[in-house]
Amino acid sequence: MPFSLLLAAFLLLATCTQAQRPDTTIIRYNGLLTGQYTSGGVNRMLLTTTHSVTFLRGLHFGAPVNGSFSYGRQDNLLKEREFLFNATPYYWLGHFRAYGIGGYERSNLRGIDNRIQLGLGPGWAFYTDSLGREVSASNLFIREATYFQDGSQRIVSRSSLRLKLVYSKGVFSLNSTTFYQPNMRNFDDYRVNQLSTLALRFTPRFAITANYTYTFESRVLEGKPTDNTNLTVGVAFSTK
Template sequence: MRFCYFLLPLLLLLVRPARAQRADTTIIRYTGQLTGQYTSGGVNRTLFATSHSVTLLRGLHFGAPVTGSFTFGKQEGRLREREWLLNTTPYYWKGRFRFYGIGGYERSNLRGIDNRYQIGAGPGWAIYTDSLNREVAVSNLIIREATYFQDGSRRTVARNSTRLKVAYTYRGFSLNSVTFYQPNLQNFDDYRVTQQSSLALRFTPRFAITSTYTYTFENRILEGKPRDNTNVTVGVSFSTK
């Protein structure tokens, strides 16, 4: 019994509580992912996709993630998909409240988009969050969007952008899902839906096998171009802490 009384203070000295992030701390996190798909038979298809994310966390209330992705795909030997996407969403948070800015750039051969630019801002709220980076959050931004199509036409609209974000981890598994619904503020029949989910099986703190599901739908696009597109890919990812 006396041994237990001696052991308890020793354990308290050895097991230190995790330190909270200081107000002057800067943290940089990086995640890179490489995925692909190959099918043959009825349709011969190859698809290559890579995405990268860098997040700057400054102090207790500021974050600035920058994400970029590139997709390249062929069907029956012909180029069908060549997509570029660059996006940044700097934000301020306090408790569960968030305030976001957004800046985006996109090119899409599949949808006939030469260049698309986005800028906007709006509030958000974390419905659930914990110390394991598990989160359910919503945000609602007003964005201004200018699109230059491959046929030479141009379109500028204001959109409402509603986002649902879900991040969940359990042991070696992690799920990240982001869904956007973006209607035109002048015509709600004109809208865009984007959904991306990634399931990862982590073998080490840095490396994981990933499976990614991506769906896009845009109901106003160039004639002859598909309104929606679905991709399911499998690959590997690398991340830093």
């Protein structure tokens, strides 16, 4: 075999080996800004921004970090000022996932000064592919401390069942996550969260999005709503 062909084969093999090194680190970012404005019978303004950074290390480790902030006024009065942050590092092997979670939340809407969550548990990916499409479920056991605006506090253990769907075809993509979190000692005390984002991508990095969020909490302070629904439209920026 000519020397040039041997050299080309060696360079190709080295490139493939380097691309598959187990110590490779990949960072992915996605930012979303949505808003809503209505006037007339009810004057309402709502702005929401969501950011996520995912760190992928080697062949088996990942660490998604997510944060969101919402600000809403109704008839010139502050109604919503919501902040949520969570990190969910995980280990995967085939379809199996092992998750950890750390979360922090503040909510004017539900009268929460501070909420802290720590937990861990298993998960299973029913379907994944090279395009990032995914159908998965996980069930984490979390310890949660909530400090309310009236000075009361509550510390409970919860089961956190999560269903996740990520689908894309052409310029359209759908990302949907649903949480069901009952108190492990009293299943009448539970929380449901649902977030869905439908995106129309018009460049590799920018997309127009429709964002739907729903939150229900069975136990809230007196005078606070148990549920909240928002539907907003905005733009998203992402890297791959």
